[in-house]
Amino acid sequence: MTEDELTALLAFARTRDSRVRRALADPQQSARTIAEWTDALADVPAMLPATGWDASHAVRRYYEQRTGDRSSQFRPVEPHDVLAAWAPHRAELMNRHTDPVPAADPDNPQAWREELLGTRAAVAHGHVPPAQYRAAIDRPGQRRALALVEDVGTMPRPYVPPAVADELAAQGFGTRRKAFPELEVGCPLHTCRAHPRRRCRRPSGTELREHTHDLRQRAYSEHLGHLMTQTPAARPVRARHTTGGQHR
Template identity: 45%
Template sequence: MQPREIAALLDRIGLDDSRIDRQLADEHLAERTITRWTEALAEVPATLPDGSWDVGRAVRWYYERRGGDNSARFRAIEPHDILAAWAPHRTALMQRHTDPAPRVDPDDVAGYLSALRTGRAAVATGRAAPVEQRMLTGGPSPEVAERLAAIGSPIPEAVRGELARWRPRAAAREATVRAGGPDPLAVVCPWCHAEVKQPCRGGWRPNGKGRRTKTKAHDSRIDRAAEQQGLAA
């Protein structure tokens, strides 16, 4: 905040708090008060463009004794009260900021770091809006969708065959589905309660290492999948 903003703020506070009004009545004391407040609140903006912060609201919050805080009964508002109110807003701004790469040669380490710090300081003091990650708004490329529809799978059959020996359970499952059989991993197992897409579990391993993973689904799971998918087990 600038001295003129501080002076206007103190003048507004003085309308409701005679303790501040008395400080402003003395010319020398008023000058010292404005200087002290300006130095303390140099990195606090008066407002933010999005309306999420207004120093006037912070002052009103203090004097309305929110949350059972009765400090205003015993002392006039001080700069540290406004700093405390601004802190969570500054934190929220910095959490949204993504530190975009500066337009500086990255080989110039000192210049690159200086640009990063300058950008962060501008956001932390409300002089610049945080730069957030842009949301993806478009769907898949039409060309990719057409090619995937033509192939039928993200993994071409030739590649799938090459990978079969490295993923035997998945290969066996895919072969069963291609042959018209039920897909047991598409349902929850009623026996071991394995979740969808998770293999069935067997007995407990020794030494507390958890349960064994079965290479074949429980019969009851196969039956449930066949029933839900309208296929013969």
């Protein structure tokens, strides 16, 4: 938040707490308070209408004592109260974010990494909305995609042996593809640790029905990469039988 935004936020807090009003009545104390809040909340946006964040709502909830916290009875609102309210909202933004492919040259690892981390930081600070590529491939997205390609390729499909179709489905391709092929591996997230073929869970224990954790998706990608680098097993040599007698 900028200094002007913090001034407006403190003016809102004055209407809720006479202690803030008295502290801001002195010009020197007011300037010092605004400077301290601006430094502490520099990475917290004042408002994000698209995601429902509003710093003034965090101040109001502090005084409404919705969570049973009675701190407002003993002290006025402080910067760390706003930070505590912003932290779960920021975590939700990052959980919905899917890293877009950087525009930097992939042969320049430093520039590629800087752009990737810069995009994540911009989302975490509320400067840009999360890139929700995953929203396009969830179950409703799959139905929309199937509707778009319903009339594509009306000619009979080439024959694919069942064993090959099953293998493609395991890798996430074909008409038999699995909704979440990453369930083939366990989830490495420390708050989940779901076993293979088990859905990811929230810290509360409830299952995730529409997506899986990012770390599990990355682990599955690494698993596929490992499989692709393995040398295929040699095919057994079969004896060829002929008819018509022996060759002389």
